[in-house]
Amino acid sequence: ADRTHLPPTCDSVIYCHGPLLDTVQMAGLYNDSKTFVDMKIKVSQDDTLNHFYDMMNRTGSRPTKADVQEFVSQNFDPEGSEFEDWRPPDWKENPQFLSRIKDPLLHAWAADLHRLWLVLGRKMKPEVKLQQQLYSIIYVDNPVIVPGGRFREFYYWDSYWIIRGLLLSEMRDTARGMLSNFLNIVERIGFIPNGGRIYYAMRSQPPLLIPMMQTIQEERPDLPYLRQHIHTLDREFDYWLTNHTVEVEVGGHKYKLARYNDMSQGPRPESYKEDIDVARHLETTEKKEELYAELKAAAESGWDFSSRWFILNGTNKGNLTNLKTRSIVPVDLNAILCWNARLMADFHQRLGDPAKAEYYRALHEQWETAIHEVLWHEDVGVWLDYSLASARRRDYFYPSNVAPLWTGAYSQEKRDYYVSRVINYLDKVKVDIFEGGIPTTFEHSGEQWDYPNAWPPLQYMVVMGLHKSGSAAAARLAGELAAKWVRSNLRVWSRHRAMLEKYDATIFGGLGGGGEYVVQTGFGWTNGVILELLNTYGDVLTASEAFGSGAPSSGVVGAQLGGGGGVATALLVGIASLAATALGVVVYRRRRGLPPRAPGEVSRLLARGKRYTELRSLSGAPARQR
Ligand SMILES: OC[C@H]1O[C@H](O[C@H]2O[C@H](CO)[C@@H](O)[C@H](O)[C@H]2O)[C@H](O)[C@@H](O)[C@@H]1O
Numbered sequence: 001a002d003r004t005h006l007p008p009t010c011d012s013v014i015y016c017h018g019p020l021l022d023t024v025q026m027a028g029l030y031n032d033s034k035t036f037v038d039m040k041i042k043v044s045q046d047d048t049l050n051h052f053y054d055m056m057n058r059t060g061s062r063p064t065k066a067d068v069q070e071f072v073s074q075n076f077d078p079e080g081s082e083f084e085d086w087r088p089p090d091w092k093e094n095p096q097f098l099s100r101i102k103d104p105l106l107h108a109w110a111a112d113l114h115r116l117w118l119v120l121g122r123k124m125k126p127e128v129k130l131q132q133q134l135y136s137i138i139y140v141d142n143p144v145i146v147p148g149g150r151f152r153e154f155y156y157w158d159s160y161w162i163i164r165g166l167l168l169s170e171m172r173d174t175a176r177g178m179l180s181n182f183l184n185i186v187e188r189i190g191f192i193p194n195g196g197r198i199y200y201a202m203r204s205q206p207p208l209l210i211p212m213m214q215t216i217q218e219e220r221p222d223l224p225y226l227r228q229h230i231h232t233l234d235r236e237f238d239y240w241l242t243n244h245t246v247e248v249e250v251g252g253h254k255y256k257l258a259r260y261n262d263m264s265q266g267p268r269p270e271s272y273k274e275d276i277d278v279a280r281h282l283e284t285t286e287k288k289e290e291l292y293a294e295l296k297a298a299a300e301s302g303w304d305f306s307s308r309w310f311i312l313n314g315t316n317k318g319n320l321t322n323l324k325t326r327s328i329v330p331v332d333l334n335a336i337l338c339w340n341a342r343l344m345a346d347f348h349q350r351l352g353d354p355a356k357a358e359y360y361r362a363l364h365e366q367w368e369t370a371i372h373e374v375l376w377h378e379d380v381g382v383w384l385d386y387s388l389a390s391a392r393r394r395d396y397f398y399p400s401n402v403a404p405l406w407t408g409a410y411s412q413e414k415r416d417y418y419v420s421r422v423i424n425y426l427d428k429v430k431v432d433i434f435e436g437g438i439p440t441t442f443e444h445s446g447e448q449w450d451y452p453n454a455w456p457p458l459q460y461m462v463v464m465g466l467h468k469s470g471s472a473a474a475a476r477l478a479g480e481l482a483a484k485w486v487r488s489n490l491r492v493w494s495r496h497r498a499m500l501e502k503y504d505a506t507i508f509g510g511l512g513g514g515g516e517y518v519v520q521t522g523f524g525w526t527n528g529v530i531l532e533l534l535n536t537y538g539d540v541l542t543a544s545e546a547f548g549s550g551a552p553s554s555g556v557v558g559a560q561l562g563g564g565g566g567v568a569t570a571l572l573v574g575i576a577s578l579a580a581t582a583l584g585v586v587v588y589r590r591r592r593g594l595p596p597r598a599p600g601e602v603s604r605l606l607a608r609g610k611r612y613t614e615l616r617s618l619s620g621a622p623a624r625q626r
Pocket residue numbers: 034147151155156157158194195268270271299300301302303304305501
């Protein structure tokens with residue numbers, strides 16, 4: 001397709017396209033390409049460009065790295081220059097939800113996480129509003145809570161979990177301020193960009209604005225606020241309907257479903273060199289542009305990057321050059337949009353607009369039908385992504401396969417049926433045998449949204465989907481998965497005093513990795529998810545569990561000991577861990593009705609120093625390739 005008529009990622013000839021960006025980013029001055037595009041221009045855009053061309057003339061258009069570094073130092077202030085000190089005024093000690101957390105260790109940890117909002121709050125200096133052209137940050141009136149680390153600005157889908165966490169912390173003004181920022185941005189830009197920088201302004205992220213409004217309304221109903229902003233919500237929904245839907249024909253019927261997309265030219269400015277390098281082997285500009293579009297669409301999905309978006313000979317093998325994000329209809333995106341339609345019908349009903357309510361009700365029904373007809377698979381017992389390229393399902397495990405349970409995007413009359421099939425599916429793929437959480441995929445591509453990484457929003461979707469499904473078996477599984485996630489996060493916290501953006505599913509207390517930047521700490525959505533799990537399970541959940549319960553015991557012992565050093569402690573932890581793992585194998589197999597392992601088999605594996613990871617091969621799950 002011809003993409004030459006499309007606009008660049010944004011107008012700025014400094015932050016989004018043009019020779020200056022190309023020269024600086026290709027010089028590779030920083031470990032992280034995002035550093036440069038987050039810097040503030042010292043003087044004016046025109047002066048900066050003049051200084052750039054002076055430097056190019058001086059060096060015969062072949063500047064050395066040192067020349068480029070000097071130019072940047074002279075013309076730009078460091079990243080993060082747009083913020084001033086800010087303490088959220090609505091932060092207070094001891095919000096009520098803490099009292100629901102019975103276990104003293106978990107209680108103390110929750111109080112620490114509540115305190116982290118103070119660290120992650122960002123308020124823009126007034127001059128940012130007056131001199132937008134000197135910054136890449138998108139100005140918003142209200143302070144925000146950011147994810148943390150290199151993510152110094154708001155992120156669209158992250159903010160859903162952040163806002164929920166803030167409400168538990170009784171930080172209503174901050175939460176509502178963030179929602180108001182988003183509503184204001186939809187009015188200014190027409191949709192919510194991936195994140196709060198102009199270089200993100202041509203793509204979005206999973207559409208959670210309408211659920212954010214629902215979250216705020218649920219916590220404290222405010223009809224006038226809803227009325228004031230309902231048209232903005234209409235606009236956000238319409239953006240997705242207009243720019244992201246495709247027609248899918250199955251069994252002679254046509255259905256409308258959504259997929260991620262991109263309508264701009266050029267590589268991602270924040271990962272400029274990385275994208276140019278991936279596209280390097282392609283001969284034509286047209287082919288390069290197609291690949292850039294796939295990269296940007298993958299970033300829009302929030303799963304940047306993942307084998308989930310690879311298509312190679314009809315499989316999910318390959319690498320970034322095989323990205324075909326735009327050709328895949330994802331379960332989670334459609335589950336979220338179906339939910340959006342239901343919420344919008346409800347909002348309009350509450351506001352006394354039956355015509356609009358009916359419009360969204362019809363859309364919701366169509367979406368629900370399409371999800372069932374195209375994405376649900378009776379033989380597998382779950383929803384699966386759909387490939388537009390091959391007109392076939394993509395039968396791979398992703399936590400997002402069960403997203404319709406979370407968003408309620410299925411016929412409620414058949415609830416028990418869907419729920420029991422999904423539990424069987426999760427059991428079949430052995431989703432609960434991983435020591436550190438649910439892995440993102442079973443493919444080890446080296447990308448960050450792949451095995452063995454485990455991401456907070458995905459744990460949340462599965463746990464909450466099961467938790468609220470009304471089935472006792474589902475609730476039990478939800479509780480087990482939640483306990484494992486909470487304890488593994490706690491393990492990392494007790495060792496490193498850090499909350500991470502992602503973890504390693506295969507190691508209790510394991511750190512996430514892979515992808516194009518190092519694992520980040522902070523971390524907005526991680527804290528939000530843990531706070532909500534602690535709020536949900538705090539009356540029964542403990543930081544450790546007694547032996548023999550089938551829970552992952554190996555790391556729990558360490559967490560109890562606070563990850564302390566010393567040979568004796570390490571030995572104790574080691575012995576207890578081996579015993580617990582052996583016991584875990586027995587319990588795991590018994591619970592699933594599997595015959596016990598041959599005598600000595602488990603101890604032989606344990607003696608080889610392999611621990612819980614081996615449980616996966618013992619039970620048939622893929623082995624870790626790292
Ligand atoms: O700079 C690379 C990419 O970084 C972001 O993606 C990752 O972090 C986000 C913030 O936590 C998260 O929303 C996203 O799911 C992560 O993959 C950014 O969103 C991407 O657009 C960007 O290319």
